[in-house]
Amino acid sequence: MIDGTANLLGALGLAVADRIHQAARDVLNRSGETPAAVIVIGYGQGLSNDNLRRILDLSHPGSVRLVDRLVADGLVERRKGKDRRAVALVLTAKGEAMRERMLEGRLASLRPLLAPLTSPQLASLDELLKELLRSVPESDLERCRICRMCDDQVCSECPIPAAFKTSDDAK
Secondary structure, eight states, X not given: OHHHHHHHHHHHHHHHHHHHHHHHHHHHXXXXXXXXXXXXXXXXXXXEHXXXXXXXXXXXXXXXXXXXXXXXXXXXXXXXXXXXXXXXXEEOHHHHHHHXXXXXXXXXXXXXXXXXXXXXXXXXXXXXXXXXXXXXXXXXXXXXXXXXXXXXXXXXXXXXXXXGGTOSOOO
């Protein structure tokens, strides 16, 4: 039975991921980790390029190119970091607006998957999802990766609060 359930979970996971990626592409007109970068930078802590790279699991050159594109698109600006070597990444007003549209699109794309469920089923699913999510992360970095497309405004009781929401030490 567990293999069948695991298989179903995998299929649902892909359906969810596909919907999230499509919703982000519809707004940002970019794919890959670009939407996640906008979401993560938007947590507002002045994330460094190095921590962004780690959260998105990119090479250093890949992360620099990604940030260069975001800056060129007018979505992100570089500011002075906490020390002289670091650069803090911050969303512009245009970047904030894009982030909000992506997060709204993300939720709108996922709600239809929940529509067939009754209120008691939704409550049960909510508890089951929290329990499953609590079992996944093994490090702050993994927590950050899991939450890289999350809307922190609707997740009032996050079962895996990501470190990048409160600090820039996700290593």
